[in-house]
Amino acid sequence: MLKYGVTHHLSTAYHPQTSGQVEVSNRGLKRILERTIGENRASWSDKLNDALWAFRTAYKTPIECTPYKLVYEKACRLPIELEHKAYWALKHANFDLKTVGDHQKVQLNELNELRDQAYENSLIYKEKTKRIHDSKIKNRVFSVGDQVLLFNSRLKMFSGKLKSRWSGPFTIAHVFPYGTVELSQNSRPNFKVNGHIIKHYFGGDVPQMVVPDLQTFPKDK
Template sequence: MAFSRKDWSHKLDNALWAYRTTMKTSMGLSPFQMVYGKACHLPVETEHKALWDLKLLNFDFHEIQSKRRNQLLELEEMWLHAYDSSRSYKEKVKFYHDRKLIKRVFTPGQQVLLFNSRLKLFPGKLKSKWSGPFVIKRVLPNEAVELETPDNDVQQWSWVVNGQRLKHYLGGEMEQFSTIMMLVDP
């Protein structure tokens, strides 16, 4: 039986099983192990089920009680291990992310350019990814900056942005470039 793209729901159970039984590097465990505290066994692996049933029927209550207590302790230990693994994984990812960030210092009254993230949706070769210049009204904690439109605008408004989306405006370079282009291209 051949499946097409519209029959995706027939493969959903298998995909979920594969996801839940796959080891995740961030946790060091699979989601199945996190929930049930043990590795999953495929139906093929349970061919000796009759032997398992015999062992289950011939049990000692105190032995089973101590075994269950140990299983719960092992499960808690696995959770702690997964928590530690996840925390160290997040620290590594944060370190690599923070390493790429550029530390910029902004002061009120300074002119800056704002990165225009909408251009990723509608790219253009010659469109600038930076809009502005804008004037910094005040600097807030956690690298947040409140911007306002320049004084010469009729309708003046302000908003708060992340400082990583800003870069210093080196005043005059854009005007000089446009003046040179006007001289070259009559």
């Protein structure tokens, strides 16, 4: 970087909530692949084109249309429909090149209006989602030297229902802007995390549960 004069800017740690559209798209593709691939999950790449086709032709609530229509301004027609001469093909087929060309020009002009409408619908959807997300966020102010606990998301992938999802405690070594926090622990190197996955630790051990002596009764004969 010094050789070519590149300035390296540090960004916040991985935070899926800031890339909602990408995460939703990836989750949709993952669900389609889970339903299409067999026991051999190594063949997922063979089904990827079909999964993308299904994803792009499905109706999306945020934009109120399909991604295919957003690009081509017309509904998707599958090759199988043409092969079997579906009713819509017999009704709407037009082999007059001049008429088809004029109709295509009108559709191209309407495409800009469709995209503007999809952008407005997506913006309204994002604002609504942001209000719901912000209403659940608790403002936490962290300072250098505070003791905090770190949320361990890896437990979601393994069976550990009775295990605590919080690890630590850690000590805050540095607080960066935009929510990034540097944590330190004894005999271990420092690391950076997002401030949304930590909480204050106020010390003290968890009190043990006191179970009184239970009176036993003789078993009925």
